Amino acid sequence: MSVAPPGESANRLRGDLMAYATLSLISIFCAVPFFWLLIASFDGNAQLFLRWPETWTFANYLRVFAKEDGAKWLFNSLFVVGSATLLVMVLSGLGGYALSRTRAWWKLPFLYAILLIRVLPSTALIVPLYKFLLTLNNAESALLRPIFGSATRDIMRWTGFIDGYLGLILVLATMQLPLSLWIMKTFFDGLPRDYEEAALMDGATMIQRIRRVLVPLALPGLAASGLFAFMSAWGDFLLPLILLSSPELQTLPLGLFRAFLRINEIDYGLLTALAFIYLVPAVVAFGFARRFLVQTFSGGVKG
Amino acid sequence: MIHLNNVRKFYGALEVIKGVDVTVDDGEFAVFVGPSGCGKSTLLRMIAGLEGIDSGDLVLNGTRINDVPPDKRGIAMVFQSYALYPHMTVAENIGFSLSLKKVAPAEIRRQVEEVAEILQLRELLDRRPGALSGGQRQRVAIGRAIIKKPSLILFDEPLSNLDSALRVQMRAELQRLHRELSATVVYVTHDQVEAMTMADKIVVLNQGTVAQAGPPMDLYHRPDNEFVATFIGSPKMNVLPVTMTREGSESIHLAGPLGMALTLADANAPLPDGAAKLGVRPEHLRVVAEEAAHFIAEVAIVERLGVETYLTVGSIDQPIVVRVEGDVTFRPGDRVPLAADPTACHIFSADGRILRSANAA
Ligand SMILES: Nc1ncnc2c1ncn2[C@@H]1O[C@H](COP(=O)(O)OP(=O)(O)O)[C@@H](O)[C@H]1O
Numbered sequence: 001m002s003v004a005p006p007g008e009s010a011n012r013l014r015g016d017l018m019a020y021a022t023l024s025l026i027s028i029f030c031a032v033p034f035f036w037l038l039i040a041s042f043d044g045n046a047q048l049f050l051r052w053p054e055t056w057t058f059a060n061y062l063r064v065f066a067k068e069d070g071a072k073w074l075f076n077s078l079f080v081v082g083s084a085t086l087l088v089m090v091l092s093g094l095g096g097y098a099l100s101r102t103r104a105w106w107k108l109p110f111l112y113a114i115l116l117i118r119v120l121p122s123t124a125l126i127v128p129l130y131k132f133l134l135t136l137n138n139a140e141s142a143l144l145r146p147i148f149g150s151a152t153r154d155i156m157r158w159t160g161f162i163d164g165y166l167g168l169i170l171v172l173a174t175m176q177l178p179l180s181l182w183i184m185k186t187f188f189d190g191l192p193r194d195y196e197e198a199a200l201m202d203g204a205t206m207i208q209r210i211r212r213v214l215v216p217l218a219l220p221g222l223a224a225s226g227l228f229a230f231m232s233a234w235g236d237f238l239l240p241l242i243l244l245s246s247p248e249l250q251t252l253p254l255g256l257f258r259a260f261l262r263i264n265e266i267d268y269g270l271l272t273a274l275a276f277i278y279l280v281p282a283v284v285a286f287g288f289a290r291r292f293l294v295q296t297f298s299g300g301v302k303g
Numbered sequence: 304m305i306h307l308n309n310v311r312k313f314y315g316a317l318e319v320i321k322g323v324d325v326t327v328d329d330g331e332f333a334v335f336v337g338p339s340g341c342g343k344s345t346l347l348r349m350i351a352g353l354e355g356i357d358s359g360d361l362v363l364n365g366t367r368i369n370d371v372p373p374d375k376r377g378i379a380m381v382f383q384s385y386a387l388y389p390h391m392t393v394a395e396n397i398g399f400s401l402s403l404k405k406v407a408p409a410e411i412r413r414q415v416e417e418v419a420e421i422l423q424l425r426e427l428l429d430r431r432p433g434a435l436s437g438g439q440r441q442r443v444a445i446g447r448a449i450i451k452k453p454s455l456i457l458f459d460e461p462l463s464n465l466d467s468a469l470r471v472q473m474r475a476e477l478q479r480l481h482r483e484l485s486a487t488v489v490y491v492t493h494d495q496v497e498a499m500t501m502a503d504k505i506v507v508l509n510q511g512t513v514a515q516a517g518p519p520m521d522l523y524h525r526p527d528n529e530f531v532a533t534f535i536g537s538p539k540m541n542v543l544p545v546t547m548t549r550e551g552s553e554s555i556h557l558a559g560p561l562g563m564a565l566t567l568a569d570a571n572a573p574l575p576d577g578a579a580k581l582g583v584r585p586e587h588l589r590v591v592a593e594e595a596a597h598f599i600a601e602v603a604i605v606e607r608l609g610v611e612t613y614l615t616v617g618s619i620d621q622p623i624v625v626r627v628e629g630d631v632t633f634r635p636g637d638r639v640p641l642a643a644d645p646t647a648c649h650i651f652s653a654d655g656r657i658l659r660s661a662n663a664a
């Protein structure tokens with residue numbers, strides 16, 4: 001055991017105290033908004049400023065679901081982001097595998113090129129993107145209208161590129177795909193080919209190799225790439241704002257935004273309850289992510 | 304019996320297997336050995352069906368199997384990484400090939416237990432590979448191979464992931480298994496000790512060609528070329544540049560480094576005059592009295608192993624290793640008179656072909 005001179009150890013103690021005090025201040029600074037959200041959402045008479053509720057109540061949450069279309073917004077958000085995540089997982093799983101195993105010369109240029117999509121701010125591309133989707137949407141509409149007549153709008157609500165689920169799902173997935181492809185490519189790089197070849201020698205068909213060997217082995221990587229996609233798409237606000245207009249297609253962040261913009265009154269109880277509902281899936285996703293991230297980024301599959 | 308007839312493999316324009324001819328008989332333990340990158344794995348994977356064969360024939364038990372898919376060849380392979388599926392138990396890993404064939408679960412269980420009995424894996428059947436030691440994983444990987452009742456089992460450097468003590472133990476274990484199963488085995492390694500201790504037949508590969516094939520002691524005593532001579536045996540055979548000069552009709556004189564001078568009997572198939580190489584193993588060099596010495600050299604390194612001692616003598620760029628019985632008192636810097644056993648000398652041409660083998664066997 002080494003013995004530090006008394007002066008030095010006192011210095012170290014003072015340094016530690018300063019560090020902890022600073023960190024605590026920063027943590028409090030970061031945590032206060034969440035704390036305010038939580039208590040204000042249960043406050044029957046929530047105000048702009050942090051205060052302890054006089055009466056605890058679920059009224060704010062009831063209002064979200066009964067008076068407002070909260071259930072619909074939540075469903076829309078979960079459906080759109082969930083579908084985009086699923087799409088990203090399937091595409092990044094297949095694509096990451098192909099990118100990992102190919103020896104094509106364009107592999108690295110391609111990987112860097114797609115990362116550019118992720119780096120460019122989507123706001124900058126919003127006009128051409130909108131134009132592009134609008135053209136697709138009009139074409140689809142022109143194709144469907146003669147066949148389905150007045151039912152076309154109901155179909156387009158699901159399959160439309162503008163003001164329809166499909167368009168938003170595709171765009172959200174596209175934004176998340178580059179990072180997920182990178183994650184999966186790196187993951188498969190660390191997965192020995194021997195696994196597949198052993199299965200091949202055992203007589204596994206292509207489908208069996210994917211279903212019984214590759215998918216189970218890739219699960220930690222897929223979970224990581226899916227969770228990243230989910231968390232990032234869940235937080236996206238601009239794309240649904242631009243691409244959706246029908247009230248029945250609104251997502252949670254849009255609902256929250258519009259409730260905040262109402263000029264006659266600002267209902268802090270409603271806003272905080274909405275915000276809290278909006279936070280929960282992200283926090284849950286993060287909880288899952290932590291477990292898989294450790295597995296994925298600390299050496300892949302051991303076996 | 305597996306037979307390779309003038310087998311070739313190209314990666315693009317690069318020829319990595321350059322016309323290999325090899326035969327492995329039924330029940331034989333054949334070891335393909337060679338330095339890293341010489342094409343051992345490629346050759347093994349061609350036999351397994353994981354790599355295509357660009358030209359030549361691969362014949363298993365009388366049938367040409369060049370174009371038979373891997374799982375239909377009746378060949379099993381144990382991978383270097385073992386490739387055990389981490390999401391399956393030991394039993395599921397071993398029974399995987401049967402479950403793919405839709406064999407009834409009860410029958411799979413019965414066969415898995417049979418295999419587990421042979422490999423002493425009974426207690427581990429419900430564990431996952433992650434909870435096994437290196438040696439146990441190795442046995443599971445072998446179990447996954449032998450449950451298919453293959454006519455040939457391939458191993459690609461299966462011991463390279465184990466520590467040295469376990470490696471010695473697994474070597475014995477593999478030999479026992481080979482005897483019990485009377486299986487035909489092709490085993491790939493870069494380690495000539497593994498090859499010498501386990502093989503019925505060694506195939507030495509060098510840069511995509513067979514340098515020599517045969518029983519271990521044939522290769523040791525009668526190498527076909529300098530490559531095999533120096534690759535097989537540890538410590539390596541000493542190979543020294545010499546100049547040969549005929550001395551009458553019965554003998555030839557060799558002059559080498561360190562003032563080396565010796566005369567070999569040379570009557571029936573006379574050696575040519577000129578530059579050549581003398582190959583002599585460490586155990587065929589002896590410390591002798593000064594007047595009997597072929598050369599005198601300064602000791603650079605002394606390695607005492609108790610039962611024997613290795614002296615490295617000569618210069619750094621032309622070291623010569625001498626094996627001496629027992630524990631000796633030489634020290635670095637000592638000058639020792641040395642002689643080669645004339646009956647144990649190999650003569651190679653300047654480009655490495657054998658001109659004359661030792662006549663001691
Ligand atoms: N897929 C491949 N593409 C191109 N070259 C390869 C490929 N696989 C192996 N090689 C080359 O073929 C040679 C033999 O490789 P390999 O059979 O793995 O050697 P070993 O197992 O004896 O170490 C090496 O030079 C290696 O670089």
Ligand SMILES: [Mg+2]
Binds near residue numbers: 343344
């Ligand atoms: Mg190899």
